[in-house]
Amino acid sequence: MTASNRHKLSQPIDPPEVPTVEIVSPTRRDEVRAAMAVVASLRDHGVPIRDIVVVVRDLDAYEEPLFRAAIQYELTPVFWTQLRVTRTRPYALIEAVCDVLDEERVDVETLLRPLELCWSLRSTPGRDEQSVSTTCQWPIDPATVSRVMERLPDGTRTIPEWVDVIKSTGDADGRFQRFVEWIDDAPMPEPESVSTLLGDVIEGYAEHGLPETKAGDSPALLETETDARAVVRVRTLVRQLRHKFADRLEEGTVDQSWGDVANLASVIATQRPGRREHSNARALDVLEANDVWALDVPYVVVLGLTADQWPRPPESVLPPEFQEAVLQGDGQSGLLAPQPAWIGGRDRDQFTDALRAAGQCAVVTRYTQTREGNEVQPSPLLGYINTERVGETDRERLISADRRLPPEIRGFVTAETEDCDE
Amino acid sequence: MLHVGDEELVFERARRCPRATELVASPVELHQRNVQRRLREANLSKDAFSFVAPVGISKKLLESAGRPTATIDRIDRLSLLHAILEDPPSRASSELALPPRLSSRDPQQIEQIRTEVETVTNFHPERIAAWRDTADDLYDPIDAESSELLNAALFVEQGLRDRITKAVSETELVRRATRMIVATDGVGWTEAYPHIDRLTLLGLSSLSAPHTDLVHAVLSTTPVEVHIHFRSETGTYLKQRFDDLLTRSKPGTEVFE
Numbered sequence: 001m002t003a004s005n006r007h008k009l010s011q012p013i014d015p016p017e018v019p020t021v022e023i024v025s026p027t028r029r030d031e032v033r034a035a036m037a038v039v040a041s042l043r044d045h046g047v048p049i050r051d052i053v054v055v056v057r058d059l060d061a062y063e064e065p066l067f068r069a070a071i072q073y074e075l076t077p078v079f080w081t082q083l084r085v086t087r088t089r090p091y092a093l094i095e096a097v098c099d100v101l102d103e104e105r106v107d108v109e110t111l112l113r114p115l116e117l118c119w120s121l122r123s124t125p126g127r128d129e130q131s132v133s134t135t136c137q138w139p140i141d142p143a144t145v146s147r148v149m150e151r152l153p154d155g156t157r158t159i160p161e162w163v164d165v166i167k168s169t170g171d172a173d174g175r176f177q178r179f180v181e182w183i184d185d186a187p188m189p190e191p192e193s194v195s196t197l198l199g200d201v202i203e204g205y206a207e208h209g210l211p212e213t214k215a216g217d218s219p220a221l222l223e224t225e226t227d228a229r230a231v232v233r234v235r236t237l238v239r240q241l242r243h244k245f246a247d248r249l250e251e252g253t254v255d256q257s258w259g260d261v262a263n264l265a266s267v268i269a270t271q272r273p274g275r276r277e278h279s280n281a282r283a284l285d286v287l288e289a290n291d292v293w294a295l296d297v298p299y300v301v302v303l304g305l306t307a308d309q310w311p312r313p314p315e316s317v318l319p320p321e322f323q324e325a326v327l328q329g330d331g332q333s334g335l336l337a338p339q340p341a342w343i344g345g346r347d348r349d350q351f352t353d354a355l356r357a358a359g360q361c362a363v364v365t366r367y368t369q370t371r372e373g374n375e376v377q378p379s380p381l382l383g384y385i386n387t388e389r390v391g392e393t394d395r396e397r398l399i400s401a402d403r404r405l406p407p408e409i410r411g412f413v414t415a416e417t418e419d420c421d422e
Numbered sequence: 423m424l425h426v427g428d429e430e431l432v433f434e435r436a437r438r439c440p441r442a443t444e445l446v447a448s449p450v451e452l453h454q455r456n457v458q459r460r461l462r463e464a465n466l467s468k469d470a471f472s473f474v475a476p477v478g479i480s481k482k483l484l485e486s487a488g489r490p491t492a493t494i495d496r497i498d499r500l501s502l503l504h505a506i507l508e509d510p511p512s513r514a515s516s517e518l519a520l521p522p523r524l525s526s527r528d529p530q531q532i533e534q535i536r537t538e539v540e541t542v543t544n545f546h547p548e549r550i551a552a553w554r555d556t557a558d559d560l561y562d563p564i565d566a567e568s569s570e571l572l573n574a575a576l577f578v579e580q581g582l583r584d585r586i587t588k589a590v591s592e593t594e595l596v597r598r599a600t601r602m603i604v605a606t607d608g609v610g611w612t613e614a615y616p617h618i619d620r621l622t623l624l625g626l627s628s629l630s631a632p633h634t635d636l637v638h639a640v641l642s643t644t645p646v647e648v649h650i651h652f653r654s655e656t657g658t659y660l661k662q663r664f665d666d667l668l669t670r671s672k673p674g675t676e677v678f679e
Binding site: 006267293317331337345350351352 | 453456505538544552568630656
């Protein structure tokens with residue numbers, strides 16, 4: 001093994017076969033707007049949504065701004081990433097229920113929080129008909145919850161005390177009473193009862209809360225989709241919770257409390273398993289760079305080509321000198337499996353694969369300053385390729401109300417349209 | 423066969439047929455979807471291919487041989503590591519001497535050390551020896567640090583095994599499957615996959631020791647053709663390193679046995 005092989009990991013990369021256009025914006029927000037404006041303008045020119053893919057280095061930093069910009073441009077984005085279940089309403093509902101059950105005495109905000117999150121009584125087969133009356137419609141609408149919350153007294157009380165208070169409050173209809181009695185009836189947390197009780201909460205939500213979300217959603221049904229995905233994930237979580245809680249009780253590492261149940265749920269929910277979310281075909285695909293390999297679409301827009309994002313520092317705990325010896329692979333160390341990611345090999349693969357996924361034109365974007373006004377350097381990987389840079393006037397025009405594709409990109413679309421006409 | 427890119431070769435093998443004859447494995451789940459989309463858009467049949475995750479192959483091999491496949495997950499490992507680090511304190515602290523930049527009390531950090539050592543060595547005795555040799559050739563204090571990391575990983579891996587009957591991780595299933603193929607001289611593979619004549623690994627930016635050993639076992643005991651497609655920037659390097667990675671003694675062997 002010679003050292004020259006090792007250097008194959010840092011030699012100049014081959015430029016992609018299709019032209020690359022670069023858009024440089026002042027801030028990340030501007031960058032995201034420019035990217036979505038490119039997508040919207042390509043659509044204006046008749047490019048099908050399936051012919052465009054948006055690639056980011058890391059969705060954590062870009063998901064939210066991209067989502068907002070996409071809505072502004074009337075695009076429906078689909079993020080091919082882990083659903084952050086802890087930020088969804090079904091998960092918040094599970095948490096809120098554990099909170100009420102965990103404390104000896106609770107205040108009115110804690111008590112009624114599950115109702116704000118659309119807690120609903122799960123319908124029991126066979127009993128449905130008789131329970132359908134005007135006072136048993138679930139979930140309780142937010143205005144009613146809020147009105148009752150204001151009428152109830154301040155201070156903390158035990159659940160039985162709250163049952164009495166609510167019985168004597170005229171404004172609180174039978175549904176409030178039904179809810180506090182349900183809380184009062186809750187058993188001690190055992191693996192079995194945790195799974196039954198939280199299972200009922202999530203099924204009640206699926207029956208009653210989900211249709212509410214759908215009724216109030218935009219035509220693209222984005223919230224409904226997120227909500228529905230979250231219901232599926234929380235169901236799985238409740239199943240896992242039962243087994244993990246049993247294991248932990250046996251080990252003696254948790255107490256038999258609803259607070260510990262909630263903590264365990266959060267540990268499970270914040271793990272990132274390999275599973276990816278699925279979605280519909282009429283939306284704009286937004287992928288992380290690692291996932292683009294082998295895709296072949298005409299237009300690819302790659303965001304985040306800044307020095308701090310691309311490449312990212314390696315996460316290894318091994319000393320760099322040891323890594324280097326393994327990468328060189330001289331003598332015995334040749335047996336050890338070298339990880340090119342130690343020196344940015346994976347970043348280079350992902351950069352090249354993102355550009356190569358484009359059959360017609362690749363657009364790369366970056367921003368030059370942080371929100372605090374500090375300068376942000378371009379990714380060193382950009383140094384390997386020739387890009388046609390969009391002028392400042394054309395960039396401003398692109399994100400203006402009267403948007404227009406920059407000439408560097410417009411050329412491809414026109415050529416393509418003419419090809420089709422022939 | 424080792425390739426840099428060239429995944430088009432897979433598409434050329436697409437055809438209508440009664441059953442799959444090629445296992446297509448990719449470590450990144452979405453890469454399979456990308457390949458399937460390409461096939462669909464080119465109006466090519468998926469019939470010839472069976473798409474699987476690399477660990478799925480190991481599970482199927484073990485199930486077919488009637489071996490257990492239950493594993494604990496990362497959450498369980500972190501919880502067990504916490505217990506190992508605390509108990510008994512004296513023993514753990516002597517075995518877990520770590521470089522000053524690392525904490526021997528942080529289960530997440532210890533788990534990362536364990537997985538990195540596993541990725542580089544697959545706990546194979548020859549590679550453990552190679553790690554020690556490589557560390558010895560470095561200067562002070564990097565030589566000691568590199569050995570400490572290895573010792574810590576072996577100590578906690580052993581600790582995890584002592585505390586559970588299930589497999590420590592899905593990677594352990596890959597090792598068990600590797601040993602099963604070797605021990606049955608390839609019969610175990612053929613029984614699980616009677617119609618498969620080709621195994622294709624796609625989209626690799628690295629080649630871990632566990633996957634190397636699995637491939638090694640298949641190549642040395644079965645007539646199955648193996649194709650590995652590396653990604654474009656790291657591929658030329660990885661292709662040239664492949665032969666050196668193969669152990670002389672049986673793949674899948676562990677230093678713990």
